[in-house]
Amino acid sequence: MRISVIGCGYLGAVHATCMARLGHEVVGIDVDEQKIEGLRNGRPPFYEPELEQLLNDGAVTDNLTFTTDMALASGSDVHFVCVGTPQKQGENAADITHVDAAVAALLPFLAAGDLVVGKSTVPVGTAGRLCALIALQQPEAHVVWNPEFLREGHAVADTIHPDRFVYGVKDGSEDHPAVAILDEVYAAPLASGTPRLVTDHATAELVKSAANSFLATKISFINAMAEVCEAVGADVTQLADAIGMDDRIGRKFLNAGIGFGGGCLPKDIRAFMARAGELGADQALTFLREVDAINMRRRTRVVELARDLCNGSLLGKRVTVLGAAFKPESDDVRDSPALSIAAQLQLQGAVVTVTDPKALANAARRFPELHYEPDTSAAVERADALLLLTEWQEYRELDPYALVESVSSPRVLDGRNVLDAAKWRAAGWAYRGLGRP
Numbered sequence: 001m002r003i004s005v006i007g008c009g010y011l012g013a014v015h016a017t018c019m020a021r022l023g024h025e026v027v028g029i030d031v032d033e034q035k036i037e038g039l040r041n042g043r044p045p046f047y048e049p050e051l052e053q054l055l056n057d058g059a060v061t062d063n064l065t066f067t068t069d070m071a072l073a074s075g076s077d078v079h080f081v082c083v084g085t086p087q088k089q090g091e092n093a094a095d096i097t098h099v100d101a102a103v104a105a106l107l108p109f110l111a112a113g114d115l116v117v118g119k120s121t122v123p124v125g126t127a128g129r130l131c132a133l134i135a136l137q138q139p140e141a142h143v144v145w146n147p148e149f150l151r152e153g154h155a156v157a158d159t160i161h162p163d164r165f166v167y168g169v170k171d172g173s174e175d176h177p178a179v180a181i182l183d184e185v186y187a188a189p190l191a192s193g194t195p196r197l198v199t200d201h202a203t204a205e206l207v208k209s210a211a212n213s214f215l216a217t218k219i220s221f222i223n224a225m226a227e228v229c230e231a232v233g234a235d236v237t238q239l240a241d242a243i244g245m246d247d248r249i250g251r252k253f254l255n256a257g258i259g260f261g262g263g264c265l266p267k268d269i270r271a272f273m274a275r276a277g278e279l280g281a282d283q284a285l286t287f288l289r290e291v292d293a294i295n296m297r298r299r300t301r302v303v304e305l306a307r308d309l310c311n312g313s314l315l316g317k318r319v320t321v322l323g324a325a326f327k328p329e330s331d332d333v334r335d336s337p338a339l340s341i342a343a344q345l346q347l348q349g350a351v352v353t354v355t356d357p358k359a360l361a362n363a364a365r366r367f368p369e370l371h372y373e374p375d376t377s378a379a380v381e382r383a384d385a386l387l388l389l390t391e392w393q394e395y396r397e398l399d400p401y402a403l404v405e406s407v408s409s410p411r412v413l414d415g416r417n418v419l420d421a422a423k424w425r426a427a428g429w430a431y432r433g434l435g436r437p
Ligand code: UGA
Pocket: 121, 148, 149, 150, 151, 152, 153, 212, 215, 219, 252, 253, 254, 255, 256, 257, 258, 259, 260, 261, 262, 263, 264, 265, 268, 326, 327
């Protein structure tokens, strides 16, 4: 099929590449010349495992072009809208100006029977509004909301083999003509058994907000348990293992630590609360305010623990922060808890060195005042305390016996509860985890 993908950021660049991989003829469109130039040359504008290789794979390059010219969307049967919906400055609500602009720019090129497929995370009601707008120009085009559930760091696999597809169509009916067209787009994953649900527009939009809210709630739940564990000297990692064995609860997303960050969960729960408020359903989501508050409290807690670990004062202490990205296998530092903790430590007088395998360039743009060191051995040299804040494999595998020789004082704060506490203590380290004795 001929497909256009509008917006070549995280979501769009991955989606365009994966659709080409599925054998479709794809044009990726973005207003950012630099991004398009990079993609044309096989360079994604961010780090995502497998993506660069796929982008340069002959089977993909034959099917994939990138452009800043929206006119090239003309002739595609399906137009995926993949632009960003960041948090509005100074407000909880999502900024959907990019979605509106993308659709407005696409309108003149829509033909009868075309599908406009929204993948961006939007406030419920957006699809309905766009549907009415598009109908004025091209009454025979269809609007589908087809939320994306990919995780950064696993984006290619999540796009080609997703857990499920959700198609939100105007009448919520299996017989809607858009369903068969989208089935053709996703023929390969559907054939391998991926379930798909057809809903109305609003339900599809809500599925995405609800899924991310649930994930955020799960993380904040276990972090709240970590607070209680800390108060009583219990171990939240054992607690998570034990409750996670109940398959109604499940162990995934029950890792207590410094909390969630990134470009999705924090802004999505806030946008969801804001939208519920507009709809007069704000009471239904007031619990998300608590989810957000628990999450932000983790960052303050880690700074307090770091101070404790440094005998009550951070002033002049050399603190090495391992990890800047909001999660491993990503160079994304948007709302990264690791980086926000590093900045707090610096404000409180610590001499902070941040290291990360991939995210230092982005981190330096966000917090130019911090000191960055790409080499782990150099970063830990003469440190008074190490803080493991993003659980890259390389940090999980650090050898406490070898490392004890390099640091000034063997103190470690395990912000993700991934180190073997007994082993580190045996090697002479003062070890602190989160929610652990
Ligand atoms: C999240 C969702 O998981 C995806 O399904 C969704 O498609 C995506 O947002 C989106 O809306 O685009 P992502 O932001 O890539 O994906 O990252 P997650 O894997 O969800 O992690 C989010 C944060 O939670 C990270 O900072 C991670 O370190 C933290 N986390 C995760 C925990 O603190 N504990 C856990 O047990 C799991």
